[in-house]
Amino acid sequence: MLNRTLAPKLNEINKINFVYPEVKKLNNETELIWMKDVLDETVRVELHFNAGTIHSINKVASITNGLLLSGTEKKNSIQINEEINELGVFTDFESNQESAVVAFYCLKENVIQAVQLICNAIQNCNFPQEEIDDAIRERKQQFLISSEKVSFLARKEFQKKMYSNSERYSRQLEINEYDNITRDQIISFHSNHYLNGLTRIVVVGNIDENQITQIINNTSTWCNTTEKNYENKFINEKGHFHIEKKEAVQTAIRIGMPLFNKSNSEFIDFQILQTILGDYFGSRLMSNIREDKGYTYGIGSAILESYLAGSFIIATEVGCEFVKPTLDEIKKEIDRLSIELIPEEELNLVKNYLLGQLLKSADGANSLMDLYLGVDMHHLSLEYYNEVIHRINTITSEELKTLASKYLIWGNLTIVTAGKK
Amino acid sequence: MIKFERFTLPNGLRVIFHHDPTTPLAVVNTLYDVGARDEHPDKTGFAHLFEHLMFGGSVNIPDFDMPLQLAGGESNAFTSNDITNYYDIIPAVNIETALWLESDRMLSLAFTPKSLETQRNVVMEEFKQRYLNQPYGDVWLELRPLAYEKHPYQWATIGKELKHIEEATMDDVKTFFSKFYNPSNAILCIAGNFKLKKIKELVQKWFGDIPSGIKPARLLPLEPKQEILKEKIIERKIPSDAIYLAFKMPERKSFEYYISDLLSDAIGRDKSSRLYIKIQKELKFVTDIFAYITGSIDEGLLVIEAKLADGVTFLQVEEAIWNVLDEIKNEKISLKELKRLKNKIKTAKAFQEQGILNRAMNLAFFELLGDANGVNEELKIIEKINENHIHTIANQLLNSNNCSILKVKAI
Structure with missing residues (x-):
């Protein structure tokens, strides 16, 4: 008779293969990173630009990013999009604080045509006024809709307070600032941060050297020459800040503090610590606030990394009537890490879980590329992940307790709530 | 082309095996042929609430996620109007842990009152987060009953109203389980770098003795042909x-x-x-x-x-x-x-x-x-x-x- 109360024997994950991509330097500032070990016909291409929102005084950075296919002397946006779609290509434009990305996804057979089309459109983009007006109209409305969401309101306020020493990182725009954007600003941003702002090209696909050369040829004049000006230290405004939204049925909570990134020697340890607190389904925050109390659909913590700094955050949305008890419980869980040793059983579970996650993040060319990009931005090698495995295997409850009492101090945190008081 | 093998256990469980020699991971995906369309009009949101309860411990194993995470795995699920689908992603070397866990919750749940009470609250918060606290969030709660007059697609998976979830009882839960959660109403799909023989052995070992159950007949009200705008x-x-x-x-x-x-x-x-x-x-x-x-x-x-x-x-x-x-x-x-x-x-x-x-x-x-x-x-x-x-x-x-x-x- 099968004894179902006994768990099957576990096997250790003893080896993870971290595969390096091929790196080609275009010059000192710009490189192409290529992962060719792809078993199917897909190709992912990303162009990374030094075109983040910290480089613009208003919404110019994100508007420019969204208008890169808005038209050239020879083609309007509809024609450009049609040609791209005819090739079955999917595009994705994104800009965040420190950089902007143009990504596209296609089949091998179309990659060169796609590169030519998209690069040509970016190179010769002349930003027709009508397209600018359309984009501003659409974004203003999107902004108004987002402003109805407590998560959006909380995020905005949280950024202000978390990066309080840096105007460029903390600034939050109001809706009327869209109206101040001019075509000249966009053209100049495009010229400085795209046509002279390429920092890397990422390719994941089983294409050949000749095709890689063609990709480089299409983009090589864009190599970055603009200052990056990343901030290396943030100072937060501590305390509790509330944004009132009367009709809300849930309140968004954001809690956090400035931290460091992978280049800091304590990063791995903190990553393990915050996983225990809030970064997996069985975490203390999830077990307590969702699975025990039922205050929320979900709660989690994470480390956000920027090029030269980082931050630690906790995010959740809870029924308005549960804000106070939720904050109390979060405080309790944070404090507990500095007071009590993490039980061996729990630590062991998190260690195994993290190894499983690492195995997953090294599965397949696309995941491996993301792993590589995650360390490359801090000038580290894939060797870093072997160090992660080593730390997971060796870290002790005592070490984690010491780390918690060094960093996880309730009074140092920024707390933002948005919703109904 | 996705290659696969197929076999059926004597208790009616249909199994698909997909061999992927390139990955160190395994996936165990269990689909139950039950969705919001199978709910009673006065007890909507049930298939989805039930999905939450499937993580609240099974008859022989007090916690679902803990042993899975200990094996380096993770898990989630979703409910649609048509199906309820559970999946585990786990290092291939520990696939047996996932089969142990999935088979035990197919066999029977723990049915603890605490789990029901908590998940009722969690689902009500989910209802608020997704449908009530978002601009345009409740559109589908309005559009479905407008488009469908008879067919159960007229309600969303979260349910018609919070009240239905609030009022769910342990008896409801047990009835739902015995009707829909059995081998004859499920499809198991396993993917990873394994030999078919090994998979057959493991599936037989863990799922073979689960009583077959009766595949529930589905007699849904037919939506009459729409005649007017x-x-x-x-x-x-x-x-x-x-x-x-x-x-x-x-x-x-x-x-x-x-x-x-x-x-x-x-x-x-x-x-x-x-x-x-x-x-x-x-x-x-x-x-x-x-x-x-x-x-x-x-x-x-x-x-x-x-x-x-x-x-x-x-x-x-x-x-x-x-x-x-x-x-x-x-x-x-x-x-x-x-x-x-x-x-x-x-x-x-x-x-x-x-x-x-x-x-x-x-x-x-x-x-x-x-x-x-x-x-x-x-x-x-x-x-x-x-x-x-x-x-x-x-x-x-x-x-x-x-x-x-x-x-x-x-x-």
Whole structure:
């Protein structure tokens, strides 16, 4: 008779293969990173630009990013999009604080045509006024809709307070600032941060050297020459800040503090610590606030990394009537890490879980590329992940307790709530 | 081409095995043939609430996630109007842990009152987060009952109202489990680098002794053929007016399903689609417009949704939409356009099939539709579609007497 109360024997994950991509330097500032070990016909291409929102005084950075296919002397946006779609290509434009990305996804057979089309459109983009007006109209409305969401309101306020020493990182725009954007600003941003702002090209696909050369040829004049000006230290405004939204049925909570990134020697340890607190389904925050109390659909913590700094955050949305008890419980869980040793059983579970996650993040060319990009931005090698495995295997409850009492101090945190008081 | 093997246990459990020699991970995907459409009209939201309870411990194992995480794995699930699907991603060396856990919760749950009480609260918070506390969040709670009068697609998976979830009792839960959660009503799909023989052994070991149960008969009320245009206006505190047009479309297993899908792409998939070019770019009546299908197994919906630009009336937008629809009904689409739509699908499918989890889920879903190999037939079916097919379906579907319109007015 099968004894179902006994768990099957576990096997250790003893080896993870971290595969390096091929790196080609275009010059000192710009490189192409290529992962060719792809078993199917897909190709992912990303162009990374030094075109983040910290480089613009208003919404110019994100508007420019969204208008890169808005038209050239020879083609309007509809024609450009049609040609791209005819090739079955999917595009994705994104800009965040420190950089902007143009990504596209296609089949091998179309990659060169796609590169030519998209690069040509970016190179010769002349930003027709009508397209600018359309984009501003659409974004203003999107902004108004987002402003109805407590998560959006909380995020905005949280950024202000978390990066309080840096105007460029903390600034939050109001809706009327869209109206101040001019075509000249966009053209100049495009010229400085795209046509002279390429920092890397990422390719994941089983294409050949000749095709890689063609990709480089299409983009090589864009190599970055603009200052990056990343901030290396943030100072937060501590305390509790509330944004009132009367009709809300849930309140968004954001809690956090400035931290460091992978280049800091304590990063791995903190990553393990915050996983225990809030970064997996069985975490203390999830077990307590969702699975025990039922205050929320979900709660989690994470480390956000920027090029030269980082931050630690906790995010959740809870029924308005549960804000106070939720904050109390979060405080309790944070404090507990500095007071009590993490039980061996729990630590062991998190260690195994993290190894499983690492195995997953090294599965397949696309995941491996993301792993590589995650360390490359801090000038580290894939060797870093072997160090992660080593730390997971060796870290002790005592070490984690010491780390918690060094960093996880309730009074140092920024707390933002948005919703109904 | 996704290769697979298929076998059935004596207790009726259907098993699909997909061999992938390239990954150190394994996926165990368990699909139960039960969704919100199988709920009683007075006890809606139940299939989904139940999905939450499946993580609350089973008859021999007090906690589901803990042993899985200890084995380096993770798990999640989703409920749709048609199915409930659970998946575990785990290092292949520990696949047996996932089979142990999945088989025990198929055998029976712990049914602790605490789990029911907590998950009721969690689901009510989910209801608020997704449907009540978002601008336009409750649109589907309004659109479904407008479009469907008899068929249970008239409620969303979260349920008609919070009250149904609040009032769920332990007896309800137990009845639901014994009716739907048994081997004869499930499809198990395992993917990873294993030998078929090994998988057969393991599945037999863990699932073999679970009582078969009776596959529940599904007798859903048929939706009567729609004869007239249905319309509803609701007022909400939102920044701009929005309009939703929902057209009934053919069921999942039909050839016409794929034609309708392509038709929705032609009118509203991307920036080359007809609605976008005409109504957003040219007329500037809207700030956002697109079309999609619900993808449901029974008669589904082809939906057009749009947010109105400031100062534009519902009347203007509606008229403009009907003009675009008339155009595709009157003139056959060009071969160039057809090719574009098909190329887009080809790329999308290639990327979707990259992940082992997607492959496992798709195989299980197509097995439910009748044949797991259907996943490999889709592109061939789409390739067969020509301009005449689209013309015919456009004329069948895109009519006012097949349409339900929901207008959300900003106040």
